Amino acid sequence: MAWEDVLRIINGPLPHDRHWTQSRLLRAVKAYVRDEFLPYAVLGRAGGRETDDHLPAIVAAIKGSDPEITLQAICDRLESMRERTPRGRTSWQPYSVKMLLERAEKLGLL
Structure with missing residues (x-):
C-alpha cells in the first residue's frame, strides 16, 4: 500500500x-x-497499486443525487470535500471529473 x-x-x-x-x-x-x-x-516497496475506485464512486454518487449537475459543480463539490485529484492536487478540472464519470460507468456505478 x-x-x-x-x-x-x-x-x-x-x-x-x-x-x-x-x-x-x-x-x-x-x-x-x-x-x-x-x-x-x-x-519495502509497495506492490502495484490496485485500481482505486473511491473517486469514481464519489463522483457517481454526486451525479446520482443530481443528474443535471455540471462538471464544474462536481469539481466545486469535490474541492469542498477536500478530495484530492488522482494526481494528488487540490483543485479539480472538469476534464478530470469527465474521466472519472466514464470510469464510473465502466465500473457499473452509474
Missing part, C-alpha cells in the same frame, strides 16, 4: 490539528522497525 493511502487511513478519524505528515509517519515507522515493533518488510 502506498504511504499516501496509509496516511489517508490514519488521518481520517483524527482532528485536523492532529494530522500526520508523510515525513513524520515515515520517521515513526523507521523507528518502530529499528526497535523491532514492526517487521522490516513494511519499509
